[in-house]
Amino acid sequence: xxxxxxxxxxxxxxxxxxxxxxxxxNDLKIFINYGMLTQEEFYDxxxxxxxxxxxxxxxYTYEEYNTLIKDSQKDKEDNLIYLYATSKDEQxxxxxxxxxxxxxxxxxxxxxxxxxxxxxxxxxEKSRFTRVDSDVVDxxxxxxxxxxxxxxxxxxxxxxxxxxxxxxxxxxxxxxxVTQAMGENSSxxxxxxxxxxxxxxDMANIQxxxxxxxxxxxxxxxxxxxxxxxxxxxxxxxxxxxxxxITPIQSEIDEVGK
Numbered sequence: 001x002x003x004x005x006x007x008x009x010x011x012x013x014x015x016x017x018x019x020x021x022x023x024x025x026n027d028l029k030i031f032i033n034y035g036m037l038t039q040e041e042f043y044d045x046x047x048x049x050x051x052x053x054x055x056x057x058x059x060y061t062y063e064e065y066n067t068l069i070k071d072s073q074k075d076k077e078d079n080l081i082y083l084y085a086t087s088k089d090e091q092x093x094x095x096x097x098x099x100x101x102x103x104x105x106x107x108x109x110x111x112x113x114x115x116x117x118x119x120x121x122x123x124x125e126k127s128r129f130t131r132v133d134s135d136v137v138d139x140x141x142x143x144x145x146x147x148x149x150x151x152x153x154x155x156x157x158x159x160x161x162x163x164x165x166x167x168x169x170x171x172x173x174x175x176x177x178v179t180q181a182m183g184e185n186s187s188x189x190x191x192x193x194x195x196x197x198x199x200x201x202d203m204a205n206i207q208x209x210x211x212x213x214x215x216x217x218x219x220x221x222x223x224x225x226x227x228x229x230x231x232x233x234x235x236x237x238x239x240x241x242x243x244x245x246i247t248p249i250q251s252e253i254d255e256v257g258k
Contacts, residue, residue: 003035007045014049022059025051033112037119047123055088055095055105066124069104073141080127081141084108084117093187094133098140105132114202134195136182136223151179151226158238159224159231172217179224179231188228192221 010032014021021028032050035042051059060068066080073081083098084106085091095105108117108129117129130140151159160177167175182190197219224231 003039003042004045006035007042011045011049021049022051025053025059029110030112033110033116037112037115043119043123053107055085055099055107062120062124065104065106072102073104075142076144078126080124082106082120082127082129083132083140084129085132086113091133094137094190097137097186098132101137103141114199117199118203130195131198133192134198135192135221136180136190138180138182155235155239159226159235162234162238163222163224167222173220174217175220175222177222177224179226181227182223182225184227184229186225186228188225188230190223190225192223193218194221 010021010028029051032046036046036050037043047062049061051061052065053059065082069082070080073083075081083103085095086107086109088095088107098105108114110116121127121129132140134140156179159179163177164175167177197216201216201218226232
Protein backbone atom coordinates (compact mmCIF):
# COMPACT_ATOMS: atom_id res chain seq x y z
CA UNK A 1 0.00 0.00 0.00
CA UNK A 2 2.83 2.39 0.90
CA UNK A 3 4.77 1.45 -2.24
CA UNK A 4 1.67 2.18 -4.34
CA UNK A 5 1.34 5.63 -2.78
CA UNK A 6 5.03 6.33 -3.39
CA UNK A 7 4.96 5.14 -6.99
CA UNK A 8 1.74 7.06 -7.71
CA UNK A 9 3.28 10.23 -6.30
CA UNK A 10 6.47 9.80 -8.34
CA UNK A 11 4.42 9.09 -11.45
CA UNK A 12 2.44 12.27 -10.84
CA UNK A 13 5.60 14.41 -10.51
CA UNK A 14 7.04 12.82 -13.64
CA UNK A 15 3.92 13.60 -15.65
CA UNK A 16 3.38 17.15 -14.42
CA UNK A 17 6.99 18.36 -14.24
CA UNK A 18 9.41 16.07 -16.01
CA UNK A 19 12.18 18.66 -15.98
CA UNK A 20 12.10 18.80 -12.18
CA UNK A 21 11.94 15.00 -12.01
CA UNK A 22 15.06 14.71 -14.18
CA UNK A 23 16.89 17.27 -12.04
CA UNK A 24 16.16 15.22 -8.92
CA UNK A 25 16.78 11.84 -10.56
CA ASN A 26 20.27 11.30 -9.16
CA ASP A 27 18.88 11.75 -5.64
CA LEU A 28 15.82 9.60 -6.27
CA LYS A 29 17.27 6.73 -8.26
CA ILE A 30 18.81 4.71 -5.42
CA PHE A 31 15.41 4.51 -3.72
CA ILE A 32 13.57 3.78 -6.96
CA ASN A 33 16.13 1.17 -8.01
CA TYR A 34 15.95 -0.49 -4.59
CA GLY A 35 12.17 -0.69 -4.84
CA MET A 36 12.38 -2.16 -8.34
CA LEU A 37 14.89 -4.77 -7.16
CA THR A 38 12.89 -5.85 -4.11
CA GLN A 39 9.21 -5.49 -5.06
CA GLU A 40 7.67 -6.83 -8.24
CA GLU A 41 4.64 -4.55 -7.93
CA PHE A 42 6.83 -1.48 -7.55
CA TYR A 43 8.85 -2.47 -10.62
CA ASP A 44 5.66 -2.77 -12.68
CA UNK A 45 4.68 0.78 -11.75
CA UNK A 46 8.14 2.36 -11.74
CA UNK A 47 9.13 1.16 -15.21
CA UNK A 48 6.87 3.92 -16.58
CA UNK A 49 8.86 6.72 -14.95
CA UNK A 50 12.28 5.20 -14.12
CA UNK A 51 14.99 6.84 -16.19
CA UNK A 52 18.16 5.97 -18.03
CA UNK A 53 20.83 8.66 -18.31
CA UNK A 54 23.31 8.57 -21.18
CA UNK A 55 26.90 9.81 -21.08
CA UNK A 56 25.78 13.16 -22.55
CA UNK A 57 23.45 13.75 -19.60
CA UNK A 58 20.21 13.14 -21.52
CA UNK A 59 17.39 11.25 -19.79
CA TYR A 60 15.04 8.64 -21.24
CA THR A 61 12.30 6.38 -19.95
CA TYR A 62 12.91 2.70 -20.64
CA GLU A 63 10.46 2.81 -23.54
CA GLU A 64 12.00 5.96 -25.02
CA TYR A 65 15.49 4.51 -24.89
CA ASN A 66 14.36 1.27 -26.51
CA THR A 67 12.95 3.32 -29.38
CA LEU A 68 16.20 5.30 -29.65
CA ILE A 69 18.53 2.31 -30.06
CA LYS A 70 16.38 -0.45 -31.55
CA ASP A 71 17.44 0.23 -35.14
CA SER A 72 21.17 0.68 -34.54
CA GLN A 73 22.11 -1.57 -31.61
CA LYS A 74 20.84 -5.03 -32.49
CA ASP A 75 23.32 -7.84 -33.02
CA LYS A 76 23.17 -10.51 -35.72
CA GLU A 77 20.93 -12.66 -33.48
CA ASP A 78 18.45 -9.79 -33.06
CA ASN A 79 19.41 -9.09 -29.44
CA LEU A 80 19.15 -5.45 -28.42
CA ILE A 81 22.46 -4.38 -26.88
CA TYR A 82 22.47 -1.70 -24.20
CA LEU A 83 25.99 -0.28 -23.96
CA TYR A 84 26.93 1.27 -20.63
CA ALA A 85 29.83 2.88 -18.79
CA THR A 86 30.42 3.20 -15.06
CA SER A 87 32.74 6.22 -15.27
CA LYS A 88 32.82 8.93 -17.94
CA ASP A 89 36.42 9.80 -17.05
CA GLU A 90 38.00 6.35 -16.72
CA GLN A 91 36.21 4.96 -19.79
CA UNK A 92 36.30 8.13 -21.90
CA UNK A 93 38.24 6.59 -24.81
CA UNK A 94 35.90 3.60 -25.05
CA UNK A 95 32.81 5.82 -24.83
CA UNK A 96 34.15 8.15 -27.52
CA UNK A 97 34.92 5.24 -29.85
CA UNK A 98 31.42 3.78 -29.42
CA UNK A 99 29.70 7.15 -29.91
CA UNK A 100 31.76 7.79 -33.06
CA UNK A 101 30.45 4.49 -34.39
CA UNK A 102 26.91 5.78 -33.92
CA UNK A 103 26.07 4.03 -30.66
CA UNK A 104 24.49 5.45 -27.53
CA UNK A 105 26.15 4.73 -24.17
CA UNK A 106 24.34 4.76 -20.82
CA UNK A 107 25.98 5.97 -17.62
CA UNK A 108 25.38 3.33 -14.94
CA UNK A 109 27.40 4.66 -12.02
CA UNK A 110 24.92 4.21 -9.16
CA UNK A 111 25.38 1.93 -6.16
CA UNK A 112 22.64 -0.46 -7.30
CA UNK A 113 23.07 -0.15 -11.06
CA UNK A 114 24.98 -3.41 -11.52
CA UNK A 115 22.27 -5.33 -9.67
CA UNK A 116 19.59 -3.48 -11.65
CA UNK A 117 21.24 -4.45 -14.93
CA UNK A 118 20.77 -8.15 -14.14
CA UNK A 119 17.10 -7.53 -13.34
CA UNK A 120 16.52 -5.54 -16.52
CA UNK A 121 18.10 -8.27 -18.64
CA UNK A 122 15.49 -10.65 -17.25
CA UNK A 123 12.64 -8.18 -17.79
CA UNK A 124 13.55 -6.81 -21.22
CA GLU A 125 12.88 -9.13 -24.14
CA LYS A 126 15.95 -10.28 -26.11
CA SER A 127 18.19 -7.65 -24.54
CA ARG A 128 21.67 -7.62 -23.07
CA PHE A 129 23.76 -5.00 -21.28
CA THR A 130 27.42 -4.76 -22.28
CA ARG A 131 29.99 -2.52 -20.66
CA VAL A 132 31.64 -0.30 -23.23
CA ASP A 133 35.19 -1.37 -22.28
CA SER A 134 34.47 -5.10 -22.25
CA ASP A 135 35.71 -5.56 -25.82
CA VAL A 136 36.90 -3.67 -28.89
CA VAL A 137 34.11 -1.64 -30.45
CA ASP A 138 33.53 -4.00 -33.39
CA UNK A 139 32.83 -6.84 -30.96
CA UNK A 140 30.46 -4.96 -28.64
CA UNK A 141 27.56 -5.44 -31.05
CA UNK A 142 28.42 -8.23 -33.50
CA UNK A 143 26.33 -7.59 -36.60
CA UNK A 144 27.89 -10.18 -38.92
CA UNK A 145 30.16 -13.19 -38.88
CA UNK A 146 33.80 -12.36 -38.27
CA UNK A 147 36.06 -11.97 -41.28
CA UNK A 148 39.11 -14.13 -41.79
CA UNK A 149 42.11 -13.25 -39.66
CA UNK A 150 44.48 -10.71 -41.17
CA UNK A 151 47.62 -12.24 -39.62
CA UNK A 152 49.09 -15.70 -39.90
CA UNK A 153 49.26 -17.71 -36.67
CA UNK A 154 53.06 -17.48 -36.60
CA UNK A 155 52.93 -13.67 -36.77
CA UNK A 156 50.26 -13.51 -34.06
CA UNK A 157 52.44 -15.70 -31.84
CA UNK A 158 55.49 -13.51 -32.52
CA UNK A 159 53.59 -10.37 -31.51
CA UNK A 160 52.09 -12.08 -28.48
CA UNK A 161 55.49 -13.26 -27.26
CA UNK A 162 57.07 -9.84 -27.80
CA UNK A 163 54.43 -8.03 -25.77
CA UNK A 164 54.05 -10.69 -23.07
CA UNK A 165 57.75 -10.42 -22.31
CA UNK A 166 57.31 -6.71 -21.56
CA UNK A 167 54.10 -6.81 -19.53
CA UNK A 168 54.61 -6.26 -15.78
CA UNK A 169 53.84 -8.99 -13.26
CA UNK A 170 50.83 -7.79 -11.29
CA UNK A 171 49.23 -9.42 -8.29
CA UNK A 172 45.85 -11.02 -9.09
CA UNK A 173 45.93 -9.76 -12.69
CA UNK A 174 46.43 -12.00 -15.71
CA UNK A 175 46.85 -10.69 -19.26
CA UNK A 176 45.99 -12.50 -22.48
CA UNK A 177 47.55 -10.93 -25.56
CA VAL A 178 45.36 -11.08 -28.68
CA THR A 179 45.49 -9.40 -32.08
CA GLN A 180 42.62 -7.92 -34.03
CA ALA A 181 42.24 -5.76 -37.11
CA MET A 182 40.61 -2.55 -35.85
CA GLY A 183 41.54 -0.09 -38.59
CA GLU A 184 44.71 1.94 -39.04
CA ASN A 185 43.21 5.02 -37.34
CA SER A 186 42.18 3.19 -34.17
CA SER A 187 44.40 2.89 -31.10
CA UNK A 188 47.38 0.53 -31.43
CA UNK A 189 46.55 -1.14 -28.11
CA UNK A 190 43.41 -1.54 -26.01
CA UNK A 191 42.88 -3.25 -22.66
CA UNK A 192 39.52 -4.94 -22.11
CA UNK A 193 37.89 -7.25 -19.58
CA UNK A 194 35.07 -9.64 -20.41
CA UNK A 195 31.58 -8.58 -19.35
CA UNK A 196 30.95 -11.88 -17.55
CA UNK A 197 34.03 -11.88 -15.32
CA UNK A 198 33.77 -8.19 -14.50
CA UNK A 199 30.12 -8.49 -13.56
CA UNK A 200 30.71 -11.53 -11.38
CA UNK A 201 33.42 -9.68 -9.47
CA ASP A 202 31.23 -6.57 -9.17
CA MET A 203 28.36 -8.65 -7.83
CA ALA A 204 30.73 -10.34 -5.36
CA ASN A 205 31.38 -6.93 -3.83
CA ILE A 206 27.71 -6.30 -3.06
CA GLN A 207 26.17 -9.74 -2.66
CA UNK A 208 26.88 -12.32 0.03
CA UNK A 209 27.53 -15.85 -1.15
CA UNK A 210 29.56 -14.77 -4.18
CA UNK A 211 32.81 -13.99 -2.38
CA UNK A 212 34.70 -16.70 -4.27
CA UNK A 213 34.42 -14.63 -7.46
CA UNK A 214 36.20 -11.80 -5.68
CA UNK A 215 39.21 -14.09 -5.14
CA UNK A 216 39.63 -14.75 -8.86
CA UNK A 217 42.39 -12.82 -10.64
CA UNK A 218 41.33 -10.03 -12.99
CA UNK A 219 41.48 -11.57 -16.48
CA UNK A 220 42.43 -8.77 -18.86
CA UNK A 221 42.74 -8.82 -22.65
CA UNK A 222 45.66 -6.87 -24.11
CA UNK A 223 44.40 -6.27 -27.65
CA UNK A 224 46.89 -5.36 -30.40
CA UNK A 225 45.54 -3.57 -33.47
CA UNK A 226 47.18 -5.42 -36.36
CA UNK A 227 46.20 -2.61 -38.77
CA UNK A 228 48.10 0.09 -36.87
CA UNK A 229 51.47 1.25 -38.22
CA UNK A 230 53.16 0.95 -34.81
CA UNK A 231 52.15 -2.71 -34.43
CA UNK A 232 53.18 -3.43 -38.04
CA UNK A 233 56.59 -1.83 -37.39
CA UNK A 234 57.09 -3.90 -34.23
CA UNK A 235 56.22 -7.07 -36.13
CA UNK A 236 58.62 -6.15 -38.95
CA UNK A 237 61.43 -5.51 -36.43
CA UNK A 238 60.68 -8.83 -34.73
CA UNK A 239 60.83 -10.71 -38.03
CA UNK A 240 64.05 -8.92 -39.03
CA UNK A 241 65.68 -9.81 -35.70
CA UNK A 242 64.60 -13.44 -36.01
CA UNK A 243 65.90 -13.63 -39.58
CA UNK A 244 69.33 -12.28 -38.57
CA UNK A 245 69.58 -14.96 -35.87
CA ILE A 246 68.18 -17.86 -37.87
CA THR A 247 70.01 -17.29 -41.18
CA PRO A 248 73.54 -18.22 -39.90
CA ILE A 249 72.15 -21.29 -38.13
CA GLN A 250 70.29 -22.36 -41.27
CA SER A 251 73.49 -21.90 -43.30
CA GLU A 252 75.39 -24.22 -40.94
CA ILE A 253 72.62 -26.80 -41.18
CA ASP A 254 72.74 -26.59 -44.98
CA GLU A 255 76.54 -27.06 -44.93
CA VAL A 256 76.25 -30.16 -42.76
CA GLY A 257 73.61 -31.55 -45.07
CA LYS A 258 75.84 -31.34 -48.15
